[in-house]
Amino acid sequence: MDFEDKGEIAHYGIADVLGVKSIDTGLLGAVAVGVIVALLHKRYRTKRMPDALAFFGGLRFVPIVSALAMSIVGLLVPLVWPTLGSWIASIGTGIAHAGVFGPFFFGMGEVLLRPIGLHHILVALFRFTDAGGAGAVCGENVSGALNLFYAQLSCHTPSDAAHTATQFLSQGKMAAYLGGLPGAALAMYHCAKRTMRPEIKALLISGVVACVVGGVTEPLEFLFLFRWAITKFDLKAPGREDEPSGPAAADPAAEDDAPKAELVAGKYDPVAILEALGGPANIQALDNCITRLRMTVGDAALLDDARLKKLGAIAVVRLDDHNVQVIIGPQVQSVKDAIAKLTPVG
Numbered sequence: 001m002d003f004e005d006k007g008e009i010a011h012y013g014i015a016d017v018l019g020v021k022s023i024d025t026g027l028l029g030a031v032a033v034g035v036i037v038a039l040l041h042k043r044y045r046t047k048r049m050p051d052a053l054a055f056f057g058g059l060r061f062v063p064i065v066s067a068l069a070m071s072i073v074g075l076l077v078p079l080v081w082p083t084l085g086s087w088i089a090s091i092g093t094g095i096a097h098a099g100v101f102g103p104f105f106f107g108m109g110e111v112l113l114r115p116i117g118l119h120h121i122l123v124a125l126f127r128f129t130d131a132g133g134a135g136a137v138c139g140e141n142v143s144g145a146l147n148l149f150y151a152q153l154s155c156h157t158p159s160d161a162a163h164t165a166t167q168f169l170s171q172g173k174m175a176a177y178l179g180g181l182p183g184a185a186l187a188m189y190h191c192a193k194r195t196m197r198p199e200i201k202a203l204l205i206s207g208v209v210a211c212v213v214g215g216v217t218e219p220l221e222f223l224f225l226f227r228w229a230i231t232k233f234d235l236k237a238p239g240r241e242d243e244p245s246g247p248a249a250a251d252p253a254a255e256d257d258a259p260k261a262e263l264v265a266g267k268y269d270p271v272a273i274l275e276a277l278g279g280p281a282n283i284q285a286l287d288n289c290i291t292r293l294r295m296t297v298g299d300a301a302l303l304d305d306a307r308l309k310k311l312g313a314i315a316v317v318r319l320d321d322h323n324v325q326v327i328i329g330p331q332v333q334s335v336k337d338a339i340a341k342l343t344p345v346g
Helices: 006-012 026-044 051-056 058-096 099-116 119-128 145-153 171-191 197-214 227-232 270-276 305-310 332-340
Strands: 014-017 020-023 134-137 140-143 283-288 292-297 315-318 323-327
Touching: 020 058, 026 058, 051 058, 058 099, 058 119, 099 119, 119 145, 134 145, 140 145, 171 197, 270 305, 270 332, 283 332, 292 332, 305 315
Parallel strands: none
Antiparallel strands: 014 020, 134 140, 283 292, 292 323, 315 323
């Protein structure tokens, strides 16, 4: 298809993607692809094929069916994206023309979209398109708040187009970064059970450091609740989980029977943690994020939640029968590396 007409280019949102003129759906398209592939992986990861085609069964079948499914999705994108893209652009334009209330609506929208990851769409809209401002800087036409900001840094002549660019950047969020979210972390600490406070203190401190120093707020925001809601509804925020029960809690010496290994950070026993995860054979994939062990296991029912908490875990999250997460805290990378050495996946 020839996209020489400027109106058509604008209508379909055509851009150069890796040197190829394509419909640029941005992060929203990437999220949609991720969701589709995840669903296909869950559905077909154990797909059995006839003997003659057995090589292409199981996990190998997932990229095959994903390619077929995304081919169909690709045919549908030109039909739905112009409308969806125009809605997104209209939202940005409305915020940009809201005067002094614009930054407020922008910040509110970013915070509300952050839990599902779609805040990047709104942020990119203002950073790199006319919604965030446009004009000439040192004789060059520039669009987007971030582009205007950087262009002005390298230009010695003040520009009328760039002087308001920072209203859609991070400057207005400093009060939340330096006071609001650290205050939320303090509220979670005070609401935690006293016996659990030493366990979650390092987790909260690492989140505060990431927020204050790097502007990365997700570690705190995904834990965040107001103190009133925590106490009113007895919500299980970090440090407020029910005390461990069962044989592992009743017999403190039970873990002494497990094989010993060098402790991680003087606290975490990788051998004992691995046994509480169902043993080496139960671990099919092992990874970590900033605070969590992320695993694919043969059977999530084999995990001993009470024992894991006794061994230093803050919480255990079961996503389904095979995907689990164990919240460890800032030492998670060392714990993951130690466990990986004891398993076939390592």
